[in-house]
Amino acid sequence: MNPTDCERIKQQLLRMYHDLDRRREILAGAIQQHETPPGEHERRVVPSLSIESDLRAEMAEDTIAAQIAEALDRIADGTYGTCRACGQAIPRQRLEALPYATCCVDCEAWSETV
Numbered sequence: 001m002n003p004t005d006c007e008r009i010k011q012q013l014l015r016m017y018h019d020l021d022r023r024r025e026i027l028a029g030a031i032q033q034h035e036t037p038p039g040e041h042e043r044r045v046v047p048s049l050s051i052e053s054d055l056r057a058e059m060a061e062d063t064i065a066a067q068i069a070e071a072l073d074r075i076a077d078g079t080y081g082t083c084r085a086c087g088q089a090i091p092r093q094r095l096e097a098l099p100y101a102t103c104c105v106d107c108e109a110w111s112e113t114v
């Protein structure tokens with residue numbers, strides 16, 4: 001992974017992180033709205049998503065946000081692009097598709113079956 005690629009991926013990760021953050025704010029707002037007693041926000045549009053799916057989406061996004069933060073850390077310390085489980089290089093195509101991947105396909109498949 002050359003410095004140009006690293007920088008490009010870093011920018012991509014930062015952008016993803018930013019987008020996620022904004023979505024999380026919107027979600028958090030939607031959840032808060034559900035928790036507000038009826039009548040106080042009558043004029044607001046009620047989100048069509050159920051509260052459970054909002055919460056699930058928020059949890060999934062927390063996980064992704066944590067992975068993005070980890071990937072950024074790994075870029076900073078120079079370990080980006082190696083699997084954190086087996087230490088092998090993560091294939092380039094995988095990083096292109098999933099820039100915040102922290103393990104290779106094999107290790108991830110393994111961890112998902114456990």
Ligand SMILES: [Zn+2]
Pocket residue numbers: 083084085086087088103104105106107108
């Ligand atoms: Zn691995």
